[in-house]
Amino acid sequence: MTYYPVMLNLQGKKAVVVGGGPVGERKTSGLLDARAKVTVISPEATEGLRQLAAEGAIRMLNREYRPGDLQEEEAFLVMAATGSPSVNRFVAEEAREAGVLLNAADDGGTGDFLVPSVLRRGRLLVALSTSGAGPAAARKLIRELDSRYGPEYETYVDFLAEFRTAAKKRIEDQGMRGRLLRSLSECDIPELIRTGRFLAFREEVLERLGCSPGSLSGILEKYADKGERP
Numbered sequence: 470m471t472y473y474p475v476m477l478n479l480q481g482k483k484a485v486v487v488g489g490g491p492v493g494e495r496k497t498s499g500l501l502d503a504r505a506k507v508t509v510i511s512p513e514a515t516e517g518l519r520q521l522a523a524e525g526a527i528r529m530l531n532r533e534y535r536p537g538d539l540q541e542e543e544a545f546l547v548m549a550a551t552g553s554p555s556v557n558r559f560v561a562e563e564a565r566e567a568g569v570l571l572n573a574a575d576d577g578g579t580g581d582f583l584v585p586s587v588l589r590r591g592r593l594l595v596a597l598s599t600s601g602a603g604p605a606a607a608r609k610l611i612r613e614l615d616s617r618y619g620p621e622y623e624t625y626v627d628f629l630a631e632f633r634t635a636a637k638k639r640i641e642d643q644g645m646r647g648r649l650l651r652s653l654s655e656c657d658i659p660e661l662i663r664t665g666r667f668l669a670f671r672e673e674v675l676e677r678l679g680c681s682p683g684s685l686s687g688i689l690e691k692y693a694d695k696g697e698r699p
C-alpha cells in the first residue's frame with residue numbers, strides 16, 4: 470500500500486473510538502492532542518480512559534457498539550480498536566456506508582488511514598510511518614528523532630511564524646519575500662537558541678525587517694548553517 474500523508478485539522482470535530490483497551494486509549498490520547506471531541510464506546514475501559522471520562526475530557530458510552538452509533542454521534546472519523554475482529558469489521562462496514570473516515574487498529578489495510586508515530590515540538594509535527602510494516606520500528610525511529618530535535622525547536626518554529634507574518638505585512642514583493650524566507654530557513658537558529666544568542670539575532674532581524682528589509686539577506690546568509698555571529 471502506498472499512503473498519502475496529510476495533517477488533519479480535527480479541532481472540535483467528532484471522533485469515535487470503539488474499544489477501550491490500551492490501543493483505544495493510545496488512539497484517544499492522540500485525538501485529544503489534536504483537540505478532537507472524543508466519544509469512546511466500550512463495555513470496559515482502561516483506568517486512563519475512565520479518568521479522562523471522569524474529568525469530562527471525553528464522552529464514554531459504557532456498552533458495546535450498536536448499529537447506527539456512528540451516524541448518531543455524527544462522527545467525522547472512527548477508530549475501530551476492539552479486541553474482536555468481527556466487531557471491528559462491522560464498525561468498518563458502517564463507516565464505509567456512512568462515509569466516516571476509518572482507522573482499523575487490528576487490520577490497517579482495511580481502513581482509510583493509519584496512525585503514524587509522532588513527535589511534537591509546539592507547531593513542529595513529525596509523523597513517521599512504516600505503512601504497517603513494523604509499528605514498533607516506527608516508534609524506535611521517532612525516538613531517534615526525539616533526541617535529535619530538542620525543545621529549542623518549539624521556539625524556532627514560533628520564530629519562523631513570527632518572521633513570516635511580519636514579512637507578509639512589510640514586504641509586498643512576493644519574490645523578495647520568498648527569497649528571504651528561504652534564506653531564513655537555511656539559518657541554524659536552533660543552534661543560536663541552544664547557545665543563548667537567539668534573542669539578539671531575533672531583535673536584529675526583526676528590526677531590519679521593519680526598516681531596511683533589503684539589508685536582511687546579507688545578514689541571514691552569514692548565519693546560514695553555521696549559526697555563528699558574523
Ligand SMILES: C[C@@]1(CC(=O)O)c2cc3[nH]c(cc4nc(cc5[nH]c(cc(n2)[C@H]1CCC(=O)O)[C@@](C)(CC(=O)O)[C@@H]5CCC(=O)O)C(CC(=O)O)=C4CCC(=O)O)c(CCC(=O)O)c3CC(=O)O
Pocket residue numbers: 495496499572573574575576577578582583584585586587597598599600601602603604605606607608611
Ligand atoms: C497499521 C497500524 C494501524 C493503526 O493503528 O493505525 C497498526 C497496526 C497494528 N499494530 C500492531 C502492534 C503494535 N503496534 C504498536 C505501536 C503503535 N502502532 C501504531 C500504528 C499502527 N499500528 C498502524 C501502522 C503504523 C506504521 O506502520 O507506521 C503507532 C505507530 C501509532 C499509535 O497507535 O498511536 C504505535 C506506536 C506509537 C508510538 O509510541 O510512537 C506496537 C508497539 C508497542 O506496543 O510497543 C505493537 C506491537 C509490536 C508489533 O506488532 O509490531 C498490530 C498487531 C497486533 C497483533 O499482534 O495482532 C497491528 C495490526 C496489524 O498488523 O494490522
Ligand SMILES: NC(=O)C1=CN([C@@H]2O[C@H](COP(=O)(O)OP(=O)(O)OC[C@H]3O[C@@H](n4cnc5c(N)ncnc54)[C@H](O)[C@@H]3O)[C@@H](O)[C@H]2O)C=CC1
Pocket residue numbers: 487488489490491492493510511512513514515532533534550551552553556573574575604
Ligand atoms: N494498531 C495498534 O497500534 C495495535 C493494534 N492492536 C490490535 O488492536 C486490538 C485492541 O487491542 P487492545 O486495546 O490491547 O485490546 P483489549 O482486548 O485490551 O481491549 C479491547 C477493548 O474492546 C472492548 N470491546 C470488546 N467488544 C466490544 C464491542 N462489541 N463494542 C465496543 N467495545 C468492545 C473491550 O471492552 C476492551 O475494552 C487488538 O486485538 C489487536 O488486534 C494491538 C496492538 C497495537
